[in-house]
Amino acid sequence: MSERRPLWTVVGLLALASLVLWLSSQMTWTWSQHTDDLRGLVTTKATGDQAETALVPLAVLVLALVAAVVATGGWLRRITGVVVLLSGFGVLWLAANGIGDVLGQHPAGYPAGTVLAAHGLAALAGLAVLAGGTLLVAAGHRMPRLGAKYQSPQAKKPVTDPDRELWQALDSGQDPTARQ
Known part of the structure; x- marks a missing residue:
């Protein structure tokens, strides 16, 4: 299994959950009827963002957490997982x-x-967010971090692929043909 798959799973779950949560906020959440002396029978409907005003801010928060998940790493990503x-x-x-x-x-x-x-x-959106958070807390420290390719040379793992060694030498400004 690729190291990146859990990261993209979490990102996908959170992005989808944000969209589903926003869609839910646009649907009818409450409906009531009462009798008014002047107007007779009155029907009152409220969408999710009217009945539960925290739905849209939570959808935005979940979407913002996608950026936090991608940008953080290590213990900070685990804290993001708790959030x-x-x-x-x-x-x-x-x-x-x-x-x-x-x-x-x-x-x-x-x-x-x-x-x-x-x-x-x-x-359903809440369950997707919980699943993403569980993955982050459990395995977030092993997921790749944004910009990990540009770590210091001491932090890089040794490369065993000769073709990749040539490209990394070019990236670092060395002449791979001058090697012995």
């Missing part, structure tokens, strides 16, 4: 908040499927 885990728990909490109201008795016309789908998408 990702906490964000995932926050998303799951928001998804579960108010789901009991959805499962109760409702008048005709209640969009139960849409409301359940909105909460379900948020829960």
